[in-house]
Amino acid sequence: MKIPLLVIVGPTAVGKTKMAIQLAHRLQGEVVSADSRQVYRYMDIGTAKPTWEEREGIPHHLIDIIDPDEEFSVADYQRLAQRVIRDIWARNKLPILAGGTGFYISAVIDNYNFSSHAVNREYRRQMQRLGEKYGGAYLLEKLRPVDPVAAERLHPNDLRRIIRALEVYEFTGRPLSQWEREQDKESPYLLSIVGLTMDRAALYAVINRRVEEMIARGLVEEVRALLARGYSPDLNSMQGLGYKEIIPYLEGKIELEEAVEILQRNTRRFAKRQMTWFRRDPRINWYNVTETPWEKLMEDIASTVAGKLGLAANKL
Numbered sequence: 001m002k003i004p005l006l007v008i009v010g011p012t013a014v015g016k017t018k019m020a021i022q023l024a025h026r027l028q029g030e031v032v033s034a035d036s037r038q039v040y041r042y043m044d045i046g047t048a049k050p051t052w053e054e055r056e057g058i059p060h061h062l063i064d065i066i067d068p069d070e071e072f073s074v075a076d077y078q079r080l081a082q083r084v085i086r087d088i089w090a091r092n093k094l095p096i097l098a099g100g101t102g103f104y105i106s107a108v109i110d111n112y113n114f115s116s117h118a119v120n121r122e123y124r125r126q127m128q129r130l131g132e133k134y135g136g137a138y139l140l141e142k143l144r145p146v147d148p149v150a151a152e153r154l155h156p157n158d159l160r161r162i163i164r165a166l167e168v169y170e171f172t173g174r175p176l177s178q179w180e181r182e183q184d185k186e187s188p189y190l191l192s193i194v195g196l197t198m199d200r201a202a203l204y205a206v207i208n209r210r211v212e213e214m215i216a217r218g219l220v221e222e223v224r225a226l227l228a229r230g231y232s233p234d235l236n237s238m239q240g241l242g243y244k245e246i247i248p249y250l251e252g253k254i255e256l257e258e259a260v261e262i263l264q265r266n267t268r269r270f271a272k273r274q275m276t277w278f279r280r281d282p283r284i285n286w287y288n289v290t291e292t293p294w295e296k297l298m299e300d301i302a303s304t305v306a307g308k309l310g311l312a313a314n315k316l
Helices: 016-027 074-090 102-109 121-134 136-143 148-153 159-172 176-181 200-217 219-228 256-278 294-309
Strands: 003-009 029-033 094-098 189-197 284-288
Touching (some): 003 102, 003 294, 016 029, 016 189, 016 294, 029 074, 074 094, 074 102, 094 102, 121 136, 121 159, 136 159, 148 176, 189 294, 284 294
Parallel strands (some): 003 189, 029 094
């Protein structure tokens, strides 16, 4: 029998964490984070990790599992997430995979086979040096002719994934996106995938407010503390949203107001890329959180998920 798995996806700031926690109460579940930044310790505000109070006693997994200077790949995440999902179900709880990192989610629910992709660390080092010298946009243009699908979804700052895509093509002769399309789409899980969305203007307003709240909660101090610990601004972890925008301010290159505006703009663009990724998956059942009162929306989703996965839903 396949393990039932509830998956909650959508753009940043749409309410995935809140929904996952409240559904966990109703469906006797535990949350597995699918956020590529929340895996890092000491990076709390900028990654929008739920606080202990916000978690409401619901166990959260794959948060704070590595230091910011440790290497961590999607294959590492896949292995850990699949192990955690099995453990949660073995304890008669519903695993709830929730987050906005589309590649992480796809790797888990479609069981990507990463072992077949070539690895050449010397090639990676060469590309890393080129990226540091000429920038991520330069490498992205090298990728575009051989794998336009991967190039379209990757951001110039995401050096690690750009290099990985180049590496796969260089040593297998086939684009990474083609490997992904050929994966066995018969998921190892009994899936119910919930997508949360919001009218664009409303989402962008929420994103802008969230960034302002992050600043008020101490995002600048968090980034300053990470630099004081010796974590280089060039680390992949430090190139995430909320960190790469604040570093220039701390270096005296821009004013805080400009850093905030850049972070808001970059977050809006990130949300757009997330929706582009998720919209490709026809298995996702979409719910617009601006069209239905939250409590009604939550009850409707809980009832639908419980019926699809054969579960009992608590009325709380």
